[in-house]
Amino acid sequence: MPLQKRSVHSLSPWVLGLILVIFLGHFTLVLVHQFGKDRLPNAVTNLSERYIVPWFYQNYLMFAPDPTDHINTFIYRVGDADGWSAWKNPVFEHQQDHWANRLGTGSDWYDLYNGLGDLLFNAAMSVEFKPNATASDYHASRAYTLAKKAVLRLESDVKRIQVAVFTKHHRVDANGSVQVRHLLQPFPPEAL
Amino acid sequence: MMKQWWRHIEQWQYALPIQPVSELFIRSMYGVLLWSTIKLSTMGEVIWGSDSIHQLYDPYTNIDRFAMLLNNEAIRPYWWVFVGLFAVLLLLGVFDKHNFITRTLVAYLFVVLHYGNVEISTGGHHLTQQLLFFHILLFRVDEHNESQWAALRRFIHHSSFYAIWLQIGIMYLVAGYWKVLGTTWPDGTAMLLTLSYKEFGFPWIADSLKENNTLLWISNHIVFAYQLLFIVLIWIKSIRPYFLSIGLIFHLSIAFIVGITDFGLLMVASYAIFVAPGTAKKVLGGSLKSQVVGLNRN
Numbered sequence: 001m002p003l004q005k006r007s008v009h010s011l012s013p014w015v016l017g018l019i020l021v022i023f024l025g026h027f028t029l030v031l032v033h034q035f036g037k038d039r040l041p042n043a044v045t046n047l048s049e050r051y052i053v054p055w056f057y058q059n060y061l062m063f064a065p066d067p068t069d070h071i072n073t074f075i076y077r078v079g080d081a082d083g084w085s086a087w088k089n090p091v092f093e094h095q096q097d098h099w100a101n102r103l104g105t106g107s108d109w110y111d112l113y114n115g116l117g118d119l120l121f122n123a124a125m126s127v128e129f130k131p132n133a134t135a136s137d138y139h140a141s142r143a144y145t146l147a148k149k150a151v152l153r154l155e156s157d158v159k160r161i162q163v164a165v166f167t168k169h170h171r172v173d174a175n176g177s178v179q180v181r182h183l184l185q186p187f188p189p190e191a192l
Numbered sequence: 193m194m195k196q197w198w199r200h201i202e203q204w205q206y207a208l209p210i211q212p213v214s215e216l217f218i219r220s221m222y223g224v225l226l227w228s229t230i231k232l233s234t235m236g237e238v239i240w241g242s243d244s245i246h247q248l249y250d251p252y253t254n255i256d257r258f259a260m261l262l263n264n265e266a267i268r269p270y271w272w273v274f275v276g277l278f279a280v281l282l283l284l285g286v287f288d289k290h291n292f293i294t295r296t297l298v299a300y301l302f303v304v305l306h307y308g309n310v311e312i313s314t315g316g317h318h319l320t321q322q323l324l325f326f327h328i329l330l331f332r333v334d335e336h337n338e339s340q341w342a343a344l345r346r347f348i349h350h351s352s353f354y355a356i357w358l359q360i361g362i363m364y365l366v367a368g369y370w371k372v373l374g375t376t377w378p379d380g381t382a383m384l385l386t387l388s389y390k391e392f393g394f395p396w397i398a399d400s401l402k403e404n405n406t407l408l409w410i411s412n413h414i415v416f417a418y419q420l421l422f423i424v425l426i427w428i429k430s431i432r433p434y435f436l437s438i439g440l441i442f443h444l445s446i447a448f449i450v451g452i453t454d455f456g457l458l459m460v461a462s463y464a465i466f467v468a469p470g471t472a473k474k475v476l477g478g479s480l481k482s483q484v485v486g487l488n489r490n
Binding site for chain 2: 009010011013015016019020023026027030031034035053054055056057058059060061062063064065066067068069071095098099102103104105107108109110111112113114115116119142143146147149150153168170172175176177178180
């Protein structure tokens with residue numbers, strides 16, 4: 001469609017320029033926030049941080065710089081007078097749902113439990129490095145509190161619980177083959 | 193060159209041939225967001241409510257706190273108010289009923305719901321947050337209105353429209369640039385590493401992929417190049433449809449093979465902004481009539 005100028009109602013070039021400058025200013029701060037850290041003066045990066053977070057915050061690093069090389073899975077077991085149950089993986093049924101139906105909530109449940117797995121992994125690491133760590137150090141972590149909440153949502157009449165994080169680590173070796181390793185980090189059990 | 197460019201920009205105030213594209217974009221985004229919101233509301237008590245099993249994050253005391261409302265334990269029991277209003281506004285928008293105020297509310301509610309559960313957030317959600325901000329300014333303007341006010345709104349509409357293009361380009365540039373600094377994307381093994389997890393894909397894919405192969409290597413580099421070049425190539429009209437078809441295949445694969453469905457579908461919906469005006473008009477058909485006669489002026 002040809003655009004025709006109707007000059008009587010034209011906007012001043014200054015107004016047009018000002019609007020463009022506002023947009024350009026926005027994107028300049030976005031780019032500074034994405035690429036400027038450790039490259040630009042602190043005053044500039046702090047300004048961009050203040051402008052961007054939280055309203056314009058954006059994180060596109062899900063598979064960058066590399067895809068994840070490990071996945072943490074939250075697992076747990078519960079105990080009664082007769083002993084412990086087998087380890088349970090609450091996400092597995094949701095994974096099966098997700099494999100069967102990409103449009104359902106399977107992946108969202110997976111993300112929630114996976115996030116819990118990541119929190120437990122970080123908590124385990126942080127307590128491991130504490131000198132003379134005790135069971136209460138593990139149980140005091142926010143990750144453990146959330147994991148316990150998750151278990152109590154799923155189980156009733158529980159006398160004891162134990163949560164753990166099961167880590168699968170994948171690596172592509174020099175021959176282009178996938179190498180897999182596993183790590184189980186159980187938290188100390190707790191009587192309820 | 194600069195003069196020519198400025199003359200082109202100046203024309204933005206006189207007509208709005210891209211309005212059908214903006215409309216298609218809004219409805220596509222709203223459609224995917226509506227599906228996602230309805231889906232998530234079936235587990236809303238865990239996602240946004242009191243049964244949450246993720247860490248809440250509310251470090252602000254100033255106006256920024258309004259972005260984090262659902263990180264406040266006292267507000268979380270009322271998650272359904274936010275979700276309900278959001279869903280209603282999206283539904284109205286899908287059926288052509290939206291204006292500056294509803295678009296502002298949609299953008300704001302998305303921020304609150306997004307930050308209300310970052311565990312389910314993806315790059316697609318971060319991008320959507322930006323695109324919904326710009327969509328506030330996609331004013332509808334009656335084509336016969338020759339006032340200065342209408343000219344201003346047309347100009348802002350155009351600026352926001354291309355800001356959406358630029359924002360999508362920046363997303364790819366950031367994702368591509370940081371991949372350059374890794375090892376698996378440049379050496380062509382990233383695709384294998386991703387699909388080796390049953391969590392990203394299907395068990396039969398993970399079980400059958402023990403080594404890298406030519407198809408994976410080529411796909412790896414196509415994705416890598418697509419992300420790095422998008423911000424430049426998207427402006428070249430003659431190659432745009434072919435170029436974008438690579439992105440569509442990529443994002444549909446992410447949705448239905450890798451299994452990050454929300455991300456894949458949000459990206460596909462956002463591509464509506466690149467549709468040619470004539471095509472958008474055809475897709476929208478009769479529903480565009482109300483705008484042409486000036487019933488929706490916001």
